[in-house]
Amino acid sequence: MTEPARDYLVYVPRGHGRWRRAPLLVLLHGCRQTPEEFAALTRAAAWADREGWLVLLPRQAPSANAWGCWNWYETNTERGAGEAGIVAAQIVRVRRHYRARRERVLVAGLSAGGALAAVLGVRHPRLVRGVLVHSGLACGAASSPMKALAVMRDGPDNDVTRVGDAARDDARAPIPPVSLLVVQGELDEVVSPANGIALVHQFLRINGHPAGAVGYTNGARLPASDATSRESADGRYSTRTDDWTSDGRVVVRHALVEGLGHAWSGGDSHFAYADGRGPDALALLMRFAADAA
Numbered sequence: 001m002t003e004p005a006r007d008y009l010v011y012v013p014r015g016h017g018r019w020r021r022a023p024l025l026v027l028l029h030g031c032r033q034t035p036e037e038f039a040a041l042t043r044a045a046a047w048a049d050r051e052g053w054l055v056l057l058p059r060q061a062p063s064a065n066a067w068g069c070w071n072w073y074e075t076n077t078e079r080g081a082g083e084a085g086i087v088a089a090q091i092v093r094v095r096r097h098y099r100a101r102r103e104r105v106l107v108a109g110l111s112a113g114g115a116l117a118a119v120l121g122v123r124h125p126r127l128v129r130g131v132l133v134h135s136g137l138a139c140g141a142a143s144s145p146m147k148a149l150a151v152m153r154d155g156p157d158n159d160v161t162r163v164g165d166a167a168r169d170d171a172r173a174p175i176p177p178v179s180l181l182v183v184q185g186e187l188d189e190v191v192s193p194a195n196g197i198a199l200v201h202q203f204l205r206i207n208g209h210p211a212g213a214v215g216y217t218n219g220a221r222l223p224a225s226d227a228t229s230r231e232s233a234d235g236r237y238s239t240r241t242d243d244w245t246s247d248g249r250v251v252v253r254h255a256l257v258e259g260l261g262h263a264w265s266g267g268d269s270h271f272a273y274a275d276g277r278g279p280d281a282l283a284l285l286m287r288f289a290a291d292a293a
Contacts, residue, residue, distance in 0.1 A: 006064075006083075008090050009035050010098070011055040013048040023104035024095060026056045026087065026120075028113030030135075030273060031069040035059045038110070041264055041271035047282045056094045058087050072115035073148040078140050078163075080123025084116060088124045108132035108285060110264050110273065111191060115141070118199060121178045122167050122206065130179040130292055132285045135188055135262055137195045138202045138216075139163055154218070155194030161215040164206040177207050179292035180252045183281050185260030193256070197222050200244075200254050207251040209244050222254060237265075237278045243291075250291040255284060 016022060025048070029038035035057035039045060048055050060068050064083070076082035095102055107128050109117035114136020121131035122139040140163030141156040142148045151157055168175050180203035184196035200222055204212030211223040225242035232238035237259040244252040257265050257278045265281045267274030 005086050006061055006090070007059040008094075009039075009057040009059070010094055011039065011045055011048055011057065012098070013052050013054065015049075016052070016054070018099060021099050021101045022052055022054050023106070024054045024056060024091070024098075024100040026058070026091060026105070026107040026117075028058060028070060028087070028107065028109030028116050029060070029068070030109070030111035030113050031065075031067045033068060033110075033273065037271060038113075041267040041274040042282060043268060044282070051286065054094070054098055054100050056090060058090055069112040070109075070116040072112055072119060072137065073142045073145045073151075075145075077116070078119060080119065080167075084119045084123055087116065087120060088127055091124075091127050102127075103129060106130045106132065106285065106289060108134065108281075109136060110134045111136055111262065115139075118180075118202075121180065122164060122202070125171075125175045125178045125206075128178055129176075130181070130289060132181045132183065132281065132288075133196075133199055134183045134264060134281055135185060135191045135196075136199070137191065138198045139167070141195060141198060152191050152195070155192050156198045156216065156218060159215050159217070160198050160202040161205040161212065164202045168206060175206065177246075177251060178203070179207075179250065179288070181285060181288040182252075182254045183265055183284060184254070184256050185262060185265070185275075185278075186256055186258045187260060188262045190262035194218070196254060196256075200242075200252055203252050204244055207246065209246055209251055211244055225254075231279070233279075235277065239279055249293065250288065253288050253291070255279075 201216035265278030
C-alpha cells in the first residue's frame with residue numbers, strides 16, 4: 001500500500017486512553033479549505049469529545065492542486081491508488097498507532113472530499129465501514145479528467161454502477177458491505193443533485209440491494225426506496241430522507257436538504273461552504289451509523 005505522502009492531523013478526544021479502542025472518523029475537506037478550517041466549520045472537536053471518536057484530517061498539498069481540491073477524477077485515484085491510496089495508508093497508520101477500532105472506521109467529506117470518500121468506500125471496503133458523501137460525486141463519475149467540471153454541473157457521464165461492478169469483480173475476496181449516507185443540498189449549483197442520485201445507484205449495486213439492479217443513466221431518478229420520511233424544525237431547512245435496507249439495517253440513505261446550496265449542513269456559518277440552517281451533518285451521520293449497524 002502507498003505510504004502517506006500528504007500531511008495529516010489527528011484529533012484525540014478528551015479522556016481518550018490507549019486502553020480504550022475508539023472509533024475513527026476521517027474528515028476530508030473540500031476545495032479552498034484546510035483541515036483546520038474544515039474541523040472548525042463542522043465543529044468536529046466538540047463532536048469528537050462528546051462522542052468519543054478519533055478524527056483523522058488529511059491535508060491536500062498545494063503542489064498537488066492549487067485550489068486545495070482532492071483530485072478525485074484522476075484515473076489512479078478512481079482506481080483506489082493515487083490520493084485514495086495515500087489516505088488509505090493514513091487510515092492504517094492512525095488506526096494502528098491509536099489502536100482504533102477497525103470495524104468502526106467512517107469517512108466523511110465535502111464536495112471533492114466527498115468524492116474521495118466515495119472512492120475509498122468503493123475501492124477500500126476492508127478499511128472503511130461507511131461513508132458520508134456531502135455534496136459529492138460517485139466513484140468513476142467522470143470518464144476523464146477533462147470532463148470533471150461538466151460532471152459536477154450535470155451529473156456523471158459514466159455508468160457508475162458498472163464502476164461498482166468492476167470493483168467487486170476485481171476483488172480477490174467478497175467485498176464487505178459499506179454503507180452510504182448522501183447529504184445533498186437541493187439548491188446546490190456547484191455539484192448537481194444528480195450526482196447524489198448516482199451515488200445511491202452505485203452503492204445499492206455494491207451492496208447487492210434489489211433496487212440497484214437497474215444501472216445509472218444520466219437523468220435517472222432515485223430508485224424506489226424502502227422508507228421515506230420528512231423532517232422540519234423551526235428556523236431550519238426541511239429534509240427528505242429515503243432509506244434502502246437489507247436484513248434490518250440501512251445500507252443506503254439519501255438526505256435531500258431543501259434550501260441548502262453548496263455548503264456543509266449545520267456547519268458554522270462564519271465559514272465559507274457552511275450553512276447553519278441545515279440539520280447537523282455529523283448528527284445525521286451518527287444516526288445513520290446506528291441504523292446501519
